Amino acid sequence: MVEIVETFADVRARHSDVGTVGLVPTLGFLHEGHSSLIRTARSACDIVTVSVFVNPLQFGEGEDFDRYPRDIDRDSHIAAAAGADIVFTPSLSEMFPEPPVTTVTLEALTDALSGRSRPTHFAGVATVVTKLFAGLQPDMAFFGRKDAQQLAVVTRLAADLSFPVEVVGCPIVREFDGLALSSRNIYLNDLERRAALGLSRGLMAVADAFESGTVDAESLEGIAYGAMAAEHLLEPEYAELHDAYSVVNLNTVDRDSFLAVAGRVGETRLIDNIRFDLTDHGIVVDRGVRLPRPVPEPT
Ligand code: AMP
DSSP states (O other), rough: OOOEOOHHHHHHHHTTTTSOOEEEOOOOOHHHHHHHHHHHHHOOOOOOEEOOOOOOOSSSTTTTTTTSOOOOHHHHHHHHTTOOSSEEEEHHHOOOOOOOOOOOOOOOSSSSHHHHOOTTTHHHEEEEHHHHHOOOOHSSEEEEGGHHHHHHHHHHHHHHOOOOOEEEEOOEEOOSSSEEEEEEGGGOOHHHHHHHHHHHHHHHHHHHHHTTTTTBHHHHHHHHHHHHHHHHEEEEEEEEEEEETTTBBBBBSSSSSEEEEEEETTTTTEEEEEEEEETTTEEEEEEOEEOOOOOOOOO
């Protein structure tokens, strides 16, 4: 059974003397993307803690902090089914006993891509992830490649601040039709969901083009942007190729990198990417993992 724990001290007590501690930080309203991180943590660690905290610092003015979906009973069941031992649900006052005057900002990595439209977002993420690393002392922490810029930020802050934690990036989980799973997909009506497929459709076309020999960023970005622009209900924000660690903009796919897209469908801002991994044998595309198609209702 999963245990719901509300304080840093109580989680830390359960983490002591148990071997390898794995942490999966989330905002909650868990889905199969989160479950895949939890399962990966389960296979690598002796104890797995999932944190569920809708972090106000990472939401900007006018964003969806208030309406972000919250359902801790549902989350506990999903976390338990995926193999978690502990669900850490700190209150606002547990996370911030005082309004914080100490925050974590990065001098690079955060201005590009989503940092342009969400200028305070990554400092909010970095501050709370730092508090989770300091307060829970995990040996390994699992993050999705879905948030590629966030993964770069967290990897870098762990190194810069000498946290003895291994940050593990895990593949994107997609619906059968390509849509990347996101807690925010619940905001989409049927028409909006169809339009949202412009993000992943473009990325899969980018992967196809790459595998057919196209490596220049401009062409690949054009393919991704074009697929978004073709959807009337989808307002593209960016389609850009960036280094996976430094997040600098690239002209060519020649290293670990990702082509990231963002767009707005109605009120809902969605992001997605495909990752290019440099291997001993060349560069391979990680398109993520697809869930099976649901069985249709009998007619
Ligand atoms: P969130 O609750 O949206 O902050 O996500 C918590 C963690 O789950 C982050 O590391 C995300 O990158 C990861 N995640 C969210 N959606 C997916 C997905 N579709 N596939 C894989 N990881 C995901």
